[in-house]
Amino acid sequence: MSTKSSVLFEMKNIHKTYAGNHVHANKGVNLSVNKGEIHAIVGENGAGKTTLMKILCGLEHSDEGEIRFNGEPVMIHSAHDADRLEIGMVHQHFCLFDGFNVADNVVLAKEPTRRSLFYDKDAAVRDVEALGAKYNLSVDPRASIASLSVGEKQRVEILRILYRGSKLLVLDEPTALLTEQEIKDFFVTLRQLITLGYTIIIITHKLDEVLDISDRVTVMRSGEVVDCCVTSDCTKQGIARMMVGKEVLLQVDKPEVEPGKPVLKLEKLSLTVPGYNHPLLNEISLLIREGEILGLAGVAGNGLDDLENVLTGMNSKGEVSGDVLFHGENITNAHPSKLRDMGMAYVPADRLERGTSAELHLSDNVILVEHHSMVRAGLLHAKGILDFVKQRILNYNIRGRRTTPVGHLSGGNIQRVVLSREFSRDPKLLVISEPTWGLDIVSSEFVYQKIIEMRSHRSAILLISANLDEVLALSDRIAVIYRGEIVGMFKNRNLDRESLGEYMLGLKRQSTEEILDGAEA
């Protein structure tokens, strides 16, 4: 282990319980990070990694515990305090401001001034340009934030903390939205920063990356540190076991199902919105049959959510052209209630805003679309509802009482509530978007298992997901969408992440014939 003198900071016995939902996010956590290392913190969603780092950066306050920086006890009450200790954090959700250009974003809150009164725009551009050149993080300082790719946005975030003079960089899920190539470039940057004397903490749950980039790794599970070890002594399976406490199944077992009649057919479906110079959806043609999962893969911002909205009657922007045929009936722009009556079920990406009603009880959420059939003499039939809900709680292994407001449940349990409602109606067509976003491995596996069950029940399933592993594990066929266009149609055989990634990035595209063949296959 490291020598005493090289420890940069220590967090000791950190406790944190969130007042709102009583989640005990950190239960006596100890963490020690050395100067000049890349320290990975891994753990499932909800393991307490982000909370711990927010405490370090002054954005959350611990109930108990102590932080020592260079051996000295310190109190970090705000982002400002963290700044003085030269700690900088790049959040999972970027803190960038549309309407400002790159340079403005980098210098914000530490702006260079002229005559100590006016913001010096030119100095900001110069500084950011110089900084970018020095660290090999080139972004046009005058570009608007909206015009940047995710990778570039991340560079802006990193430039910001470097500009502020941070020596300790805390990166929360930095690779979540990056493409394969962007991740490679990003890691080159990190290694270079280490040679310049920086210390880096990287929060992730991608184990390959941990092995690739980190010097040491701290594993967290349900608010506690399981272990801290030197990365070169670890194996992927070893870390995974520590993370979840059991073997991880990366493979989903799919029984053979012979696809049947066509259920959903899209013909040249387009969505144009004024103000955009290209259609958000561009002549999309697809076919999904009974007992088949079609995976729609793409990088966020390329039309995944637009297609989700158009198909489920939730589209509120722009003009839709082309046809959506459901069992041969044209349902373009149909109201969600009609779609439900026809047998469509919908598991939305945003399960708290759109999938459930957060203040309503678990029980009410489960019967939300079924309550018409539970009326007796004009009133809701309490006994019938009780039996129905109990059954769902049992089948879907929902951990929560019937009277708990859904907003108080964990992400995994909220998703089980949604599935129990949507899957129980024997749907002909399922539109599922980002079903495991933010869920831990156990909950994700459960979701996968249920989706596969629906496939065996001969539902036609459209799986919209930016998670490539998920698309590869579940789909029978895969469509790749880039800038609103289908750029590749594949049978899910011998496909790998990297080559699909090239289509997702728009580096490659199939010919129109190949795509149309694939669409009908």
Added chain:
Amino acid sequence: MNALDIPAITSTVVIMTPFLLAAIGGAFSAISGLLNIALEGLMLNAAFFAIVFTNLTGSLFLGILGAIVTTLLLTALFATVSFKFKANIFICGLATNFLAIALSIVLANAFYGVTGSIQFPGMPRLVPINIPILENIPILGNILSGHNAIVYVSWLLLVVAAVVINRTPFGMRLRAVGINEKAATAIGINAKRIQFTALLISGFTCALGGAVLSLTLGAFVPNVTSGRGWIALVIVYLGRMKPLGILIGSVVFGFVDYISNNLQATSNIPSGLLLSLPFFATVAALTLYSIIEMTMSKRGLLKK
């Protein structure tokens, strides 16, 4: 009738000033992401205390200063209840408006034993100031000269506001907080302090707006603001929180308000219709403004 005669110009400037002042302050809170619906109450409060303090001290300057101090106190109360005690800002704003009305009635009764208008014989009023040389230029002279001191201050404030919002670190942080308060906090900006300051700025400009109303009149009349704070709020949003948009909104409203007042005396058009004219004209003008601005920014993008 010649619409652009000399009284038209002068009257327009006089009418628009309270709108302009309240809208400048309203823009600061709007940019910081707060809907400050208390502009009306803050102006009313200032209109009242301007008279009280001018009468008390015999000085217009101290009267205006008194209006500013009391209105800032009321704003601070409003902001504290909303931020520190986490009350809904909309409800707090509403309460501030009611409080201002009630305060003026109660205090007028307590100080002077009156319930209606308050007027003191011999109390100084705001008077027009002519600017040498400028006043001799035709038309332009009428626009730029012959107004009271607060009118000139309002123009200065508009320029200062434009500079502060667009050219200073405070303005940048103000805009950043308005775009995304959480993100601003995460990068070390004290968002609550910025918003508090923005509210105080609206308190300050509303104080001048209220003072100019009662001190030109030389009296405090109950409900002297008569909805000007609300119109100012509309001007802020229709003017897209930009100083130029706010200026256009205030000028158009002031001008059409003058015309409708004039037509009431000289024509047979129903007065209800005439009274609504300024509102229609302001909406139309600011819609046009935002269309032009959007087209320009789109062209700007294409050029790139």
